Amino acid sequence: MNQRTKAIKTKIEWKSHLKNPRYWTLLLIVIALGLILFKLPNEGVLLLMQKEPESHNLKIHSPLNERIIIPIIKEFQETTGIQVEYLSAGTMDLLESLDNKEDKYLMDVMWGGSKEYLNIYKDLFEPYTSIYNHEIHQDYNDKENYFLGYNLLPIVLIYNTKLVSPEEAPKSWKDILDPKWKGKVAFVDPSTSGSAFIALSFILNLGQTDSEYNWNNAEKLLNNLNGKILAKSSEVYEGVANGDFAIGITMEEAAISYLHRGEDVGIVYFEEGTPVITDSIALMKDAKNKKEAKAFIDFVLSKKVQTYMVDQFYLRSIREDVDVPMGLMPMDELNIFDAANLDTYERKASVLRNWRDMVVMRVQDGE
Amino acid sequence: MNRMKQIRIPLFYKLFATFILCSTIPLLIISSLMYGLSVNFLNKTIYDQTYTNVEGAHLRINDKIVEYEGIIQGIMNNDNIIQAISIENGHEIHENAVYEIIYEALIEQSIKPVVHITNLSGSVVYSTTPIPKTYIVGLKNKWGIIREIDRKVNHTVIYPQKIIYSPGKSSIISLGRQIINSEGNHVGYILIDVPREMILEEMKAIHSGLSLHVVLLDNNAYTLLDTQNASMEGKFQRSSYLDYEKNLEYKSIKDEISKDSFLVVNYEDAKLGTMTIANVSSNIFHSFSRILGLILLIGAIVSLSISCIISYVLARFISHPIRDLISIMGEVEEGTFSVKASARSNDEIGDLAKYFNQMLDRLNSYMNKVIEKQQQLRTTEIKMLQAQVNPHFIYNTLDVIKWSAKMGQKSEVVSVVTNLAKILRNSIDCDEEFVSVKRSISFIDSYLAIQKIKYNNAFKVIRNIDHTILECKVPRLIIQPFVENAIVHGLSSNSGNGEIKINGFVEAGIIEFQIIDNGIGMTLEEIKKVSDNKSDQHIGIHNVDQRIKLYYGEDYGVHIESQKFKGTKVAIRLPYLYEGETL
The missing domain is CATH 3.30.450.20 (PAS domain)
Known part of the structure; x- marks a missing residue:
């Protein structure tokens, strides 16, 4: 009987568990195990780039060659402490991104691109008068300072001295249309290269009789290209220097660099006129770091940086108080043809379409 | 109401679930601990080692x-x-x-x-x-x-x-x-x-077998050294490109870390003014932790399956006897009393089965006893009824009346007839099993009156009934058989000295009736024979004892004492109960 009555009373009230110290120690052990289990020490994940919030970095888009961008940005960051992020891409790609920009914030500063091109996107920029405004050659600026020129880039003829003697070398634009240069001309696709577009524009305006462009010239040029149209501007001077081509149309600074490096190249300034690209810098209207952007623009236009660009890269400075690179003709001695006189920029799309059609037709004809 | 809302979860599932939980929870805890701790340990060891190496190199x-x-x-x-x-x-x-x-x-x-x-x-x-x-x-x-x-x-x-x-x-x-x-x-x-060679040599010493990607940067994210992508040297970590090819070539350490990194060690060299980022890519450790995880997973699955089987067997083993017991109880409830629960296990469930069986046996025997008692009562009552209307007695009494009438004994005839009528009325009136003592005695009186006349006053009757018991209820016809016996057998050979004493009194809660005669008495064997059920002639005596025992229990009944040739004393003992009271 006793065993039976004892068996009935084995059920312990749960509340009495709370009073039992063994219960609490068990609970503590379980909690401790759980903590060890789930604690994952993840030290040292702090990254340099994550130290600064993204938006405080100055964002620059530039079509310039990285060998020019990097030292200038390095010096800028080190002297001002402003951190920079840059996007490097071809002029045409950058302009296309401006086309498709809509309301998106892309960058603070557009560093590079001829003033003719930038003029198309004028309404995306904000006018800024640099602190060095007085030192700048006013002929090369937008009057309202929507974009500021910082370098002058003449377009020249480069020729391989081993393939062409100085006497044989073309002297004028007309010369390069001569069929004797068939297959020997290095030329970039004008839809991707600003310098090639100016060259094409010049050729189209050459010997213009009526208001129409001289597409005949374009035909002659295409004949001479013989189907080989280069994709990148660098391929022009590289191609001429290594002998793939005899002559090419390129920017003066590239040709000069190669010359100074001891490559077998020579330079000719076109008789009819040397188109000069005014490489310009512009402040974006929707820039998020305007103060920093202005500081950068001033930096680029400062005498120090302008002189550095002359000395290091053979670029012509926009400043009047800076000499031209050693050995080069001063600006006023060049027969400069102001690209502003070319109205092809306004009709860029149709001009390029025509060019493309001509190229395609040739391909179909089995060139 | 509450019972309807409760979902019925059979004991088997509760046990099964409990067993599975009890086996899987420790398993889970241990394997997670092991995995976590070993991974943590590995992480920490590698981090410390790499950091020390980087520091050493610097x-x-x-x-x-x-x-x-x-x-x-x-x-x-x-x-x-x-x-x-x-x-x-x-x-x-x-x-x-x-x-x-x-x-x-x-x-x-x-x-x-x-x-x-x-x-x-x-x-x-x-x-x-x-x-x-x-x-x-x-x-x-x-x-x-x-x-x-x-x-x-x-x-x-x-x-x-x-x-x-x-x-x-x-x-x-x-x-x-x-x-x-x-x-x-x-x-x-x-x-x-x-x-670069000098710095690279020092950085190479860091590697010590791990696939390590070391990048040395200055405060402006300018890359001084990149042990895996030398093309990044002299460039900034924050550059981006639109050209597809250029983007492929450009591999910033930040992208790499976000894509594939096991561990990153950052070290600032204050003297150089640089930040060194060493990225341990995850190949080895992913494989390691994958293998470890796989082993643990397989182990977990295997032990889970085994524990499932064992849990199932155990749960069945424990819940089965209970289910059996419940089904047997169900059968008992439907009326089958002859079943037995198997009390095999030596635990509480076995006890439950054992006690259930005992309870069932007791129930069975109790019920049998009740049935038996009922049957006995029926038999006894029938016999009593039979005894009541004894044809012999009526024949003899009618004979007495005849002889008395023949002899012109008018008063005797009247007396006998009246008393016979009383006796017969008493017999017919058999609604109640229990009558008052008073009425029983009055019946005896009538009987005795007839017998006196029949036997021509051959004997004397002394009645001594306690008046306190007159109203008590007693079973009918318990005294008369013994009186009859005393007259018929006890005093048959005596001549005129026969004496029958009838006493009734209460003592210690027990009513006792005594019928004492000074007749020929009985030997022990004769007493035994009389008390026996089997003898036809002495039905009444056994019947009375049986009835009393049936009504009141074994403690009460008829007791016969006798000495041969000296006399017989019959004692009838009943509990002292008032009307309405029951034992």
Whole structure:
């Protein structure tokens, strides 16, 4: 009987568990195990780039060659402490991104691109008068300072001295249309290269009789290209220097660099006129770091940086108080043809379409 | 109400679930702990080791830098050097002498750094490797390291910059300082370019078997060294491109870490002003933790399956006897009493089964007893009824009446007839099993009246009934058989001295009726025979005893004492109950 009555009373009230110290120690052990289990020490994940919030970095888009961008940005960051992020891409790609920009914030500063091109996107920029405004050659600026020129880039003829003697070398634009240069001309696709577009524009305006462009010239040029149209501007001077081509149309600074490096190249300034690209810098209207952007623009236009660009890269400075690179003709001695006189920029799309059609037709004809 | 809302979960499932939980929870805890702890341990070990290695490499690099600083000190304070670059007396010192000094200072170095000593404009230069254009331009424009040197006069500047001298030979950090002559005038600069090779060698020592990607950056995210992607050196980590190919080539450490990183060690070198990021990519450790995880998973699945089987078997083993018991109880409830629960297990359930069986047995025997009692009662009552209307008695009494009438004994006839009528009425009136003592006695009186006449007053009757028991209820016809017996058998041979005493009293809660005669008595055997059920002639006596025992229990009944030739005493004992009371 006793065993039976004892068996009935084995059920312990749960509340009495709370009073039992063994219960609490068990609970503590379980909690401790759980903590060890789930604690994952993840030290040292702090990254340099994550130290600064993204938006405080100055964002620059530039079509310039990285060998020019990097030292200038390095010096800028080190002297001002402003951190920079840059996007490097071809002029045409950058302009296309401006086309498709809509309301998106892309960058603070557009560093590079001829003033003719930038003029198309004028309404995306904000006018800024640099602190060095007085030192700048006013002929090369937008009057309202929507974009500021910082370098002058003449377009020249480069020729391989081993393939062409100085006497044989073309002297004028007309010369390069001569069929004797068939297959020997290095030329970039004008839809991707600003310098090639100016060259094409010049050729189209050459010997213009009526208001129409001289597409005949374009035909002659295409004949001479013989189907080989280069994709990148660098391929022009590289191609001429290594002998793939005899002559090419390129920017003066590239040709000069190669010359100074001891490559077998020579330079000719076109008789009819040397188109000069005014490489310009512009402040974006929707820039998020305007103060920093202005500081950068001033930096680029400062005498120090302008002189550095002359000395290091053979670029012509926009400043009047800076000499031209050693050995080069001063600006006023060049027969400069102001690209502003070319109205092809306004009709860029149709001009390029025509060019493309001509190229395609040739391909179909089995060139 | 509550029972309807409760979902019925059979005991088997509760047990099964409990067993599974009890086996899987420890399993889960242990395997997670093991996995977590071993992974943690591994992480920590590798992190510590890598950090120590990186730190060690940097300490060694710092030592080298200190050596270079020593070289700078040595050269910048050398009078010959100062003279050589001073514009005035530059021609007096032959350049061989200058280089002798330089190479003397470099003699201890196994990997020779590049040394440039220039005057202010860069027109006079002594270099162990042709001075790069960037320095000449820098001198003219106070650019880069020159700017830093001029800013931190009297300090050796450590400046990060990548300079490519020739394929395979480049420097990634440069040191520089002003050269001041004895008058305290700034006359030139000394620049030392730290070879990439030197730094790389120290960084290689870090690797120790792990696949490690080390990147050395300055405060502006300029890449000085990248052990895996040398094309990133001299570029910024924050650049981006639109060109597809360029984007492929460009591999910033941040992208890599976000895509595939097991561990990242960051180390700041205050002296160099650099941040070293060492990224341990996850290949080995992913495979390791994957294998570990796989082993644990397989182990978990196997043990889970085993524990499932065992749990199932155990749960069944425990819940089965209970289910059996319940089904047996169900059968009992439906009326089958002959079942038995199996009490095999030696635990509470076995006890339950055992006690259930016992209970069932008791129930069975109890019920049997009740049935038996009922049957006995029926039989007894029938017999009693039979005894009531004894034909012999009526025949004899009628005979008495006949003879009395023949002899003209009018009063005797009337008396006998009246009494017979009373007796017969009593017999017919058999509604109640229990009658009052008073009525029983009155019945006896009637009987005795008849017998007296029949036997011609051959005997004497002394009645002594306690008046307190007159109203008590007793079973009918319990006294009369014994009186009859006393008259018929006890006093048959006596002649005129026969005496029957009838007593009724209560003592200690027990009513006792005594019928005492001084007849021939009985031997023990005769007593036994009389008490026996079987004898037809003495039905009444046994019947009374049986009835009393049936009504009241074994403690009560009829007791016969007798001495041969002396007399017989019959004692009838009943409980003292009032009307309505029951035992």
